[in-house]
Amino acid sequence: MQNMDYATKDVHMLRMSETLEPELSAGQSSQPEPERVLHPPALLQLNLPNQDPAEAQPQTELKLQKWPPQRQQEPDLENQQPNERTKPAWIKRSCTLSLFILGFCLCAIFITTFYSLRHGNQSQEVLVIPCDSxxxxxxxxxxxxxxxxxxxxxxxxxxxxxxxxxxxxxxxxxxxxxxxxxxxxRTLDRKTELLQYLREILESNDGLASSAVQKAKGFYRTCLDTKSLDIAGVEPFLALIHKLGGWSVSGQWNQTDFNSTLSVLMRDYATFPFFNVYVDEDPTDTAGKRTKRYIQIDQPDLLIPIEWNNETEKTQVTKETLLPFLALCDRHLALLGAPPGSGMIHVGAFISLSSELAVAEAPLSHRSSKGQLYQRLTIKELQHKAPAIDWLGCLQAAFHSQPLFEDDHILLHNLPYIVQMSHIISNWMSGHELSSSGPLHTFMVLNLLHTLLPALDSRFSDTANNLSADLGDTGVRQRNLHSKTNALSELFTAAPRWKRCVLETERGFNGVLAHLFREDVTGREAEELSENILSSFKSQLHELKWSDKKTLQFVMNKVQSVTPRIVSTKENSSEAELDLLYSEVSISIHSFFSNYLQLLSLLQKRRSRLLHADSDDADILPPSPSLLGNELIIPMGMxxxxxxxxxxxxxxxxxxxxxxxxxxxxxxxxxxxxxxxxxxxxxxxxxxxxxxxxxxxxxxxxxxxxxxxxxxxxxxxxxxxxxxxxxxxxxxxxxxxxxxxxxxxxxxxxxxxxxxxxxxxxxxxxxxxxxxxxxxxxxxxxxxxxxxxxxxxxxxxxxxxx
Known part of the structure; x- marks a missing residue:
């Protein structure tokens, strides 16, 4: 009976408490939403190390009849009514037994409830279900x-x-x-985490994968095979130069036409030596519900290291950064079989031509302040302003799957550079003393060499690493301007081979990887999270103390107009469609150089597809959102x-x-x-x-x-x-x-x-x-x-x- 008294006290102490979940704001503490969790009697309660103290605050007390009943005083038989006095003893025992059974059942119910809570019974609404995926x-x-x-x-x-x-x-x-x-x-930046995840996808074994997926993984594997690259050496690149008409560095050049060679580089090898070409929208074009895409022509990423002088507002080349680059070019020409002592003549002409082109370049901020971005011209008007380039022929070659005419509009981002570039090319074609040695052709070949560096043997990457170290020793950084030399050093410096191969694979097979992403990562959960975050973000703005109402209204109008979109959620290409898209790609298991040439062709075909208003390419690599007009672009790679x-x-x-x-x-x-x-x-x-x-x-x-x-x-x-x-x-x-x-x-x-x-x-x-x-x-x-x-x-x- 003494033990029973203890149980009586424990049952009487039973409580139901609720877990508090907060809704915090910037200016005040929140009123948490309760998360109902039942707690056992003190006698039965276990030590729960994972339970937050603040999440066990008693809220509601269950009023239970004590068991066993407290000892009653002896009944006054004299004052009892006759029917009570004559009540049989078995009835009294029956009542006592009933109370005992009732108390026992209540105890059993509470013990069962506690056990269910502890072990995650899914039938209970209040239970926490363990995730075992x-x-x-x-x-x-x-x-x-x-x-x-x-x-x-x-x-x-x-x-x-x-x-x-x-x-x-x-x-x-x-x-x-x-x-x-x-x-x-273990802490990594978001970009590296994304690349590691792509690496796991590309290195996974799936014998039932579609043809396009197998080609993407095959491309990645051949990229990792540096031994085959070193065995092949420079022969694949020399064979490609021969296909383009040779060059004067090796003494064998058949005087190919300038615009014909330029067209081939743009069409087949995604190489743009004198200007950049890509497809994008015009942010100033607000007519219609859908924004039209245009061919855009921009200044090139020159190979030589260049700097922008804010005082003179001119691009300049310094001696301390140019000397390491001269050594790089001389080393590359030696690797490609240039006769000893002859390389510097061609390198000198290349540097001279590059320096002339660099003078007309300017950083984006400067061009924006001068109103030089998104200048609209027809191809015919551009031909008149820059006649050295066969614009219609080159653009038709680059976008051969799309019909182009001289009355079609294009957008320019530095018209003064394009005009100056045409003038420089005309001088080097005819009036320059080195024109007979083909400096323009050599300029294009060296740009093609840069494009193909990831597919060449390790001697070229080692040379690029040395250039990066030399540029670092000079203490000079490129300011406000981007050049291919800077990109080159970033590509090879301290970058493991797997990371470079993942980046290259994504460039050519981004549609395939986006498809695999959609299967494994994104979906309703990501969309719901994005919508809830944006909604909470908007409500947070009202809790700030703004400088004035006008500022608040401006910010709110900006935020309210934003529509989130997870990139690739509407590019639902099926496996059959992807197989068809990559049907012309043939992956060699031993020649990454051959595979890389096909990747460059894929890149240019993608530019052509982007001219379609209903075409969209998934870009899964950006690790953070960006704003494009009123659309908040959320990359699925997040x-x-x-x-x-x-x-x-x-x-x-x-x-x-x-x-x-x-x-x-x-x-x-x-x-x-x-x-x-x-x-x-x-x-x-x-x-x-x-x-x-x-x-x-x-x-x-x-x-x-x-x-x-x-x-x-x-x-x-x-x-x-x-x-x-x-x-x-x-x-x-x-x-x-x-x-x-x-x-x-x-x-x-x-x-x-x-x-x-x-x-x-x-x-x-x-x-x-x-x-x-x-x-x-x-x-x-x-x-x-x-x-x-x-x-x-x-x-x-x-x-x-x-």
Missing amino acids: PACQRASVHLSMSADPFTHPCDYFLFSCRSNRPSPDVQGQQREKSRRDVKEK FIPPRFHPTYPRAMNYGVMGFLLAKDLLHVLLPDIHAKSATVGALGQCVWSSYRTVTYKDSEALPLPAAPQQEVWVQYSALQIALKAYQKSLKKQPADTSISGFSRTRLFFMAFSQVNCDADQYHHLMPLEPSFLITAICAKSRLCPPNLQCPKTTPRHSSHGC
Whole structure:
């Protein structure tokens, strides 16, 4: 009976409590939406290490009849009614037994309920269902290898995004050091994560893959086969030069026609030595519902290193950058069999011609200020202004699948350069003393060599690496202008072969990879997340203190007009269509050079297809969104593991991908927000002061400059937006899965803490690690454990929120 009394007390202490899920805002703490979780009697309650203390607040008390009943006083038989006095004893025993059975059943019900909650019975609405997909299993391992901000609040935000080093007062701490080391090695920028994911796709074995998929994987494998490239040497390229009429460097040139050679390079090898050609829309063309695409002609990416002088507003070539490039050209000519001592004559002519062309070039910002972008001319008008080029013939060759006429309009982006380029070519054709040696032809051949460098043997890439090192030693960087030399050094410097091969494969087979992406990654989950993030982003704007109502109205009009679109969601090419598209491609298992020539042909055919108004090509490589008119272009390459997966719990998807997308939106749509709202600077400085208090015990942190203040505000607001968006998704669909038994709130923040100074173009502005924002937001919220503080620092740093 003594044990029964204890049970009576335990049952009487039973409570039902609800898990709080927040909906935070920039200016006030939210009212969390309850997540109902039943808790067992104290006697039966187990130790749940993954349960957040703040998520177990008692809300409703169940009023239960105690069992066994309390001891009653002896009945007054004299005062009882006759019918009571004469009631049989067996009836009394029956009532007592009934009460006992009722109490036993209630206990059994509560025990069963607790067991169901603990083990995820899917029939219960309130239960957390574990995610056991392969992606979730990998994510579980990923989380287990990282410091948990809820169990190690002193260790998870020690590094600064700017220095990536621990603060001075914690450098001696060794706790969790090995975990942090692993975490730092595992942290990759978004572009590298995307390329690794593509690598996994290309290296996977699928015997039932379609013909187009097999060709893409075959192209990638031959790219990796550097041994075959070294065995082939320069012979494939020399054979191609012979096909083009030879050249004077080797003493065998049959005086081919300039415009005929240029047409072949544009049509078959996607090489544009004197000007760039591509297809795009005219942003000023607003007539009609669909924007027409035009052939666009731009200045070329010259091979020589060039710089822009802001004072003289001229492009210049400096001696210190030109000397390493001269050595590069001389080495390339030697590899191609140029007689000793003769190479520098041709290199000198090449440098001279390149320098003349460079003078007329200008950076994009300068041309935009001069109104030189999107100038519309007919092909006939362009022929009159730049007669040295057979414009109709060259463009018809490049876009041979499309009918072109001299009255068709094209768009120019530097007409003064095109006019000057035509004049220079005319002089070198006839009046120049070196015209008989074919300097224009050599200029085109060396540009073709640059195009084909990824398909040549390692001696060429080694030479490019040496050039990159020499340019780095000079301390001179190209400013405001892009050239092929700069791109060359970026291509080969410290880039592993697999990464270069993934990039090349995507260039030629992007439609195939986009198709595989759609099967494995994107879908309704990505679209829903994007819509919820944009909706929460819009609501966040109303909580800022704007400089004036006009500014608010301007920003709101800009944001409200934006329509998100995940790139490739409407390019649903089937496997049969892809097989047909790549039917003319024949992949050689031993000759990457031959395969690469086919890739260049594919690139030019793609340009031709883009002239169709109903044609669209998926670009999956950009790791962040961009704004094109009123369309917010969200590349599908963002939605990949470990940042996102359709089978992940939504708490995890919103904690990582939701945050990154919200941060990108703030950068794209509000680039100058600091000057328009006082909230930005105030909140950024508040978070920074809290961070300094925790890491440096510095209660009066020096003010941050405007740019870091804005970046802190951007990331703080992005985390809030992601939380709101997740809350919105829970209202529509309350159920969510979990990983390792973590609650929604804890899993959301743990997933977010993996972002870790996500490398993008703004990461250098962030003075602290993003994971510290968990502490900043939890300081004003009831959803976090009350002990989310570092006991080794001032305990009042999180007593108020920013």
